[in-house]
Amino acid sequence: xxxxxxxxxxxxxxxxxxxxxxxxxxxxxxxxxxxxxxxxxxxxxxxxxxxxxxxxxxxxxxxxxxxxxxxxxxxxxxxxxxxxxxxxxxxxxxxxxxxxxxxxxxxxxxxxxxxxxxxxxxxxxxxxxxxxxxxxxxxxxxxxxxxxxxxxxxxxxxxxxxxxxxxxxxxxxxxxxxxxxxxxxxxxxxxxxxxxxxxxxxxxxxxxxxxxxxxxxxxxxxxxxxxxxxxxxxxxxxxxxxxxxxxxxxxxxxxxxxxxxxxxxxxxxxxxxxxxxxxxxxxxxxxxxxxxxxxxxxxxxxxxxxxxxxxxxxxxxxxxxxxxxxxxxxxxxxxxxxxxxxxxxxxxxxxxxxxxxxxxxxxxxxxxxxxxxxxxxxxxxxxxxxxxxxxxxxxxxxxxxxxxxxxxxxxxxxxxxxxxxxxxx
Amino acid sequence: xxxxxxxxxxxxxxxxxxxxxxxxxxxxxxxxxxxxxxxxxxxxxxxxxxxxxxxxxxxxxxxxxxxxxxxxxxxxxxxxxxxxxxxxxxxxxxxxxxxxxxxxxxxxxxxxxxxxxxxxxxxxxxxxxxxxxxxxxxxxxxxxxxxxxxxxxxxxxxxxxxxxxxxxxxxxxxxxxxxxxxxxxxxxxxxxxxxxxxxxxxxxxxxxxxxxxxxxxxxxxxxxxxxxxxxxxxxxxxxxxxxxxxxxxxxxxxxxxxxxxxxxxxxxxxxxxxxxxxxxxxxxxxxxxxxxxxxxxxxxxxxxxxxxxxxxxxxxxxxxxxxxxxxxxxxxxxxxxxxxxxxxxxxxxxxxxxxxxxxxxxxxxxxxxxxxxxxxxxxxxxxxxxxxxxxxxxxxxxxxxxxxxxxxxxxxxxxxxxxxxxxxxxxxxxxxxxxxxxxxxxxxxxxxxxxxxxxxxxxxxxxx
Ligand SMILES: Cc1cc2nc3c(=O)[nH]c(=O)nc-3n(C[C@H](O)[C@H](O)[C@H](O)COP(=O)(O)OP(=O)(O)OC[C@H]3O[C@@H](n4cnc5c(N)ncnc54)[C@H](O)[C@@H]3O)c2cc1C
Numbered sequence: 001x002x003x004x005x006x007x008x009x010x011x012x013x014x015x016x017x018x019x020x021x022x023x024x025x026x027x028x029x030x031x032x033x034x035x036x037x038x039x040x041x042x043x044x045x046x047x048x049x050x051x052x053x054x055x056x057x058x059x060x061x062x063x064x065x066x067x068x069x070x071x072x073x074x075x076x077x078x079x080x081x082x083x084x085x086x087x088x089x090x091x092x093x094x095x096x097x098x099x100x101x102x103x104x105x106x107x108x109x110x111x112x113x114x115x116x117x118x119x120x121x122x123x124x125x126x127x128x129x130x131x132x133x134x135x136x137x138x139x140x141x142x143x144x145x146x147x148x149x150x151x152x153x154x155x156x157x158x159x160x161x162x163x164x165x166x167x168x169x170x171x172x173x174x175x176x177x178x179x180x181x182x183x184x185x186x187x188x189x190x191x192x193x194x195x196x197x198x199x200x201x202x203x204x205x206x207x208x209x210x211x212x213x214x215x216x217x218x219x220x221x222x223x224x225x226x227x228x229x230x231x232x233x234x235x236x237x238x239x240x241x242x243x244x245x246x247x248x249x250x251x252x253x254x255x256x257x258x259x260x261x262x263x264x265x266x267x268x269x270x271x272x273x274x275x276x277x278x279x280x281x282x283x284x285x286x287x288x289x290x291x292x293x294x295x296x297x298x299x300x301x302x303x304x305x306x307x308x309x310x311x312x313x314x315x316x317x318x319x320x321x322x323x324x325x326x327x328x329x330x331x332x333x334x335x336x337x338x339x340x341x342x343x344x345x346x347x348x349x350x351x352x353x354x355x356x357x358x359x360x361x362x363x364x365x366x367x368x369x370x371x372x373x374x375x376x377x378x379x380x381x382x383x384x385x386x387x388x389x390x391x392x393x394x395x396x397x398x399x400x401x402x403x404x405x406x407x408x409x410x411x412x413x414x415x416x417x418x419x420x421x422x423x424x425x
Numbered sequence: 426x427x428x429x430x431x432x433x434x435x436x437x438x439x440x441x442x443x444x445x446x447x448x449x450x451x452x453x454x455x456x457x458x459x460x461x462x463x464x465x466x467x468x469x470x471x472x473x474x475x476x477x478x479x480x481x482x483x484x485x486x487x488x489x490x491x492x493x494x495x496x497x498x499x500x501x502x503x504x505x506x507x508x509x510x511x512x513x514x515x516x517x518x519x520x521x522x523x524x525x526x527x528x529x530x531x532x533x534x535x536x537x538x539x540x541x542x543x544x545x546x547x548x549x550x551x552x553x554x555x556x557x558x559x560x561x562x563x564x565x566x567x568x569x570x571x572x573x574x575x576x577x578x579x580x581x582x583x584x585x586x587x588x589x590x591x592x593x594x595x596x597x598x599x600x601x602x603x604x605x606x607x608x609x610x611x612x613x614x615x616x617x618x619x620x621x622x623x624x625x626x627x628x629x630x631x632x633x634x635x636x637x638x639x640x641x642x643x644x645x646x647x648x649x650x651x652x653x654x655x656x657x658x659x660x661x662x663x664x665x666x667x668x669x670x671x672x673x674x675x676x677x678x679x680x681x682x683x684x685x686x687x688x689x690x691x692x693x694x695x696x697x698x699x700x701x702x703x704x705x706x707x708x709x710x711x712x713x714x715x716x717x718x719x720x721x722x723x724x725x726x727x728x729x730x731x732x733x734x735x736x737x738x739x740x741x742x743x744x745x746x747x748x749x750x751x752x753x754x755x756x757x758x759x760x761x762x763x764x765x766x767x768x769x770x771x772x773x774x775x776x777x778x779x780x781x782x783x784x785x786x787x788x789x790x791x792x793x794x795x796x797x798x799x800x801x802x803x804x805x806x807x808x809x810x811x812x813x814x815x816x817x818x819x820x821x822x823x824x825x826x827x828x829x830x831x832x833x834x835x836x837x838x839x840x841x842x843x844x845x846x847x848x849x850x851x852x853x854x855x856x857x858x859x860x861x862x863x864x865x866x867x868x869x870x871x872x873x874x875x876x877x878x879x880x881x882x883x884x885x886x887x888x889x
Pocket of ligand 1: 437438439440441442443460461462463464466467468469470472473474475477543544545546572573574575592593613700703704734735736737742743744745747
C-alpha cells in the first residue's frame with residue numbers, strides 16, 4: 001500500500017488558485033479512477049476534479065469556500081503499489097500528477113447549507129428531556145405526520161413517553177397551548193418558529209458579495225430618478241411586434257433603451273467609461289458594450305452585448321436574448337462576461353417605483369428602468385391616462401457630475417418620448 | 426400519426442417508484458400519464474426482486490429434495506435424485522411475473538392513469554416525446570416525476586453478451602450452466618450465486634474487496650460465509666476479474682497469480698447505476714449529486730415541479746424506498762404536506778441464511794454508549810423445528826444505555842426477512858427495550874428471538 005497525493009493542477013491560463021465549492025468524497029471512501037472528487041471554481045468555470053487513480057481517501061485538504069492554490073495537496077489516497085508519496089505524506093517529486101480536468105456543464109453548486117441545529121428547550125419546559133445536537137425527535141410516524149400537517153416542529157414539543165418519546169397527547173397539549181409560548185397571551189393555534197439556518201457564502205454567491213461590496217465601498221454613488229412617458233414608444237413597440245417577420249425577435253423595452261443610450265453617449269464620454277481608480281485613469285470608450293444584469297438560478301451575472309452602437313433594435317434584442325440565455329445556462333464565454341462599459345439592470349417586470357442600482361465596478365454608470373404603469377397625468381390641462389415608466393440610475397460621483405448625469409438622462413427621456421427621433425441622425 | 430398530450434402529471438418509468446406514484450396520483454384525482462419503455466413493474470417485478478426470489482425459492486426446494494435423495498432428511502427419503510428442467514422453472518417464474526404485470530396494469534387502469542408504451546426523450550424539463558408503435562406522442566405536463574430506475578454496471582473488459590450475463594440474463598437462462606463464475610459478492614451476486622449452487626451448479630465467486638457483502642458487518646455475514654464454505658462455493662476475495670479466459674473467467678488472485686476459472690456462464694454483479702443516459706436528462710436543468718439526480722427530502726429536483734424518486738436518486742436502491750417516495754411525491758403534488766424522513770429503511774439479503782438490518786449497525790453506533798445483545802436461533806424452538814437452528818443465526822439488538830431507546834436491530838438466519846417489518850416498526854415507533862420486552866410474542870415463532878434479545882439487553886433473558 002502506498003500513498004498518493006492529488007494536488008490541485010493548473011486549471012486554466014494563469015490561474016494561481018481556485019475555490020473549493022463541493023466535495024464529492026469523504027475520508028474512508030473507496031474511490032475508483034475517474035471518479036469525481038471535488039468541484040473547484042476558477043474565475044469563470046466550475047471544474048470537476050477526477051481521481052487519476054483507484055484507492056481509499058485518507059485525507060482531504062480544505063473546506064468548501066476555501067481557496068486552494070495550484071500545486072497544493074487536495075486529496076490523499078491510499079493506493080495499491082507505491083503511490084507517489086513517501087510514507088510521511090510528502091509527495092515524491094519524480095512522479096508528476098496531471099489531473100484530467102473537465103469543465104462541468106451544470107451550474108455552479110448552490111451555497112452549501114449547514115444543517116440547522118435543533119434548539120434545546122430545557123429552559124422553557126421543565127425538562128422531561130433535552131434534545132442533543134443532531135438528535136431527531138422521537139415520535140411514531142402518525143404523530144410525525146400530524147405535526148407536519150399542523151406545521152408544528154416536533155423538536156419543540158416536550159415528550160413525556162419513555163426516552164422522551166412524543167405521544168399524540170403531548171402533541172395535542174402543545175397545540176392546545178398554542179405552542180406553549182403563546183399560552184400566556186390567551187392562546188392561539190399558531191406555533192412559533194425557531195432555529196437558525198447557516199448558509200455559507202461560497203462560489204458565485206461569494207463572487208457577487210465581494211463585487212457588490214467593492215462597488216459600494218469604492219464608488220461614491222449618487223442616484224437619479226426621472227419619469228418617462230412611454231405611451232408612444234409602447235404604441236410603436238406593439239406595432240413592430242405585430243408586424244415583425246418570423247425571423248425577428250419579439251421586442252421589449254430594452255433594445256429601445258439601448259438605442260437611446262448609444263445615441264446620447266457620444267456627447268457624454270465620461271459616462272461610457274471604466275475608471276481605473278488605482279492608476280487614476282478614466283478609460284473613455286468609443287464602443288458601447290452594454291452589460292445586462294441577469295438573474296440566474298445561482299445569482300446575479302452580467303453578460304455583455306458588445307458594440308451596441310453597431311446594432312439595430314432587432315439585433316440588440318437578439319443579442320440580449322443570446323447572452324442572457326448563455327449566462328443562465330452557465331455556457332457564457334469569458335468574452336460574453338467581460339468588458340462592459342455601462343450596465344442596464346431591469347427589475348421592471350417585478351414592479352417597483354424606483355431603485356438605487358449598484359454600479360458594476362469599474363464602470364461609472366448604471367441605468368435601471370422600472371415597471372411601465374398606466375397612470376393619470378396632466379397634459380394640456382386635461383387629466384389623461386398615459387403609460388409611464390420611471391428610469392432609475394446611479395453614477396460614480398468621482399468622475400460624473402450630477403449636472404451632466406441629469407442632462408444625460410433628460411436626453412434619453414426626450415428620445416424615448418419621441419421614438420421617431422431614436423432612428424434619426 | 427402524431428399526438429400531443431397535455432397533462433397535470435407525467436411519470437417516466439413504470440417501476441415501483443413510477444407505478445406507485447401513478448396509482449396514488451390517480452387516487453388523488455390528478456390527471457396522469459405514465460411512460461414505460463419495457464414492461465410495467467420495472468426492474469423489481471421483471472428482472473429483480475420478484476423473479477430472483479422465485480428462482481431462490483425453487484432452488485431451496487430442489488436442494489431439500491436433492492438432500493433427501495442422498496440421505497434421509499428428518500425421516501424423508503427419496504428413491505431417486507430430483508431432476509430440474511430449468512426452462513420450465515423460468516417459465517413458471519415468467520408466469521408469476523406476468524400475473525403481477527397484469528395486476529399493475531389493472532391497478533393503473535383503475536386509477537385512470539394513461540399508460541404510454543415507449544421510450545421517453547425530454548426536450549426540456551416539462552416536455553417529452555415518445556415513439557410508440559402507433560406513432561410519435563409528445564407529452565407536456567405541469568409536473569414531471571422521474572422514476573427511470575437503474576441499470577446493471579458493466580465491466581468494460583467483460584461486456585454483457587455471450588457467456589457474460591447480468592442478473593437479468595441469469596434469471597432467464599435457457600439451461601442451467603454446469604459451472605458459474607460470479608463477479609462481485611454483493612447481495613445480488615450472492616443471492617443468485619447461492620441459488621445456483623443449490624441447483625447443483627459449481628459456483629466460484631470473485632470479489633475485489635477482502636470480504637463478502639460489505640454492506641453488513643462481519644458478525645452478520647459470518648453464517649453466510651460458513652454456508653458458502655460448507656457447500657463448496659469457491660470464494661476468491663481480494664481478487665480481480667480480468668476478462669474472458671480460455672475456458673471461462675480470467676482473474677488475478679490476491680497473491681498476484683492469474684487463474685482461469687472454468688465457467689459456462691460469467692455472472693457480473695458489480696453494482697447498479699442510475700439510468701441517467703439516453704433520455705434527455707441534460708436538457709432538464711436538474712442538479713446532480715454524483716451519479717444520481719439530486720433531490721431534497723421531498724424528492725424535488727433543482728427544477729421546479731420536476732421530481733425524482735427511486736434508484737435514480739440514490740442509495741439505498743431498494744424497491745420499498747422507491748415506492749415510498751413515489752407515493753409521497755403524488756401526495757405532495759396533490760397539496761399534502763409530506764416529507765421523506767423514515768427512521769430506517771431496512772435492507773434484506775435473501776442469501777442462505779437470510780440477513781436483515783434495520784437502523785444503526787454497531788459500527789454506526791460507535792461513540793454512543795450502547796447496550797448490544799445477541800440471541801442465537803440455536804435457543805429458539807421455532808428455528809430448531811424448521812431445521813434453522815444450527816446455521817449460526819441470531820438476532821442482535823442495539824439500544825442506547827441511558828434511556829434504552831432501540832437504535833438498531835439485525836438478524837441472520839432462516840426466514841429472518843419476515844422479521845424485517847417488526848424491526849422497522851419498533852424503530853419507527855421509537856421503541857425502548859421495555860416496549861419489546863413488554864410485548865407478548867407468539868410461541869413458537871422466530872420473533873421470540875427478538876423478544877429474547879431485548880430481554881437479554883435488559884439483563885434477564887429466559888431461554889439462555
Ligand atoms: C436481481 C435484483 C434483485 C433485487 N432484489 C431486491 C430486493 O430483494 N428487494 C428490494 O427492495 N430491491 C431489490 N432490487 C432492487 C429493486 O429492483 C429496485 O430498487 C427498484 O426496482 C427500483 O425502482 P425504480 O422505480 O426506481 O426503478 P426501476 O424498477 O428500475 O424502473 C424503472 C423503469 O423505467 C423505465 N424507463 C427508464 N427510462 C425510461 C424512459 N426514458 N422512457 C420510458 N421508460 C423508461 C425502465 O424500462 C424501467 O421499467 C433488486 C434488483 C435486482 C436487479
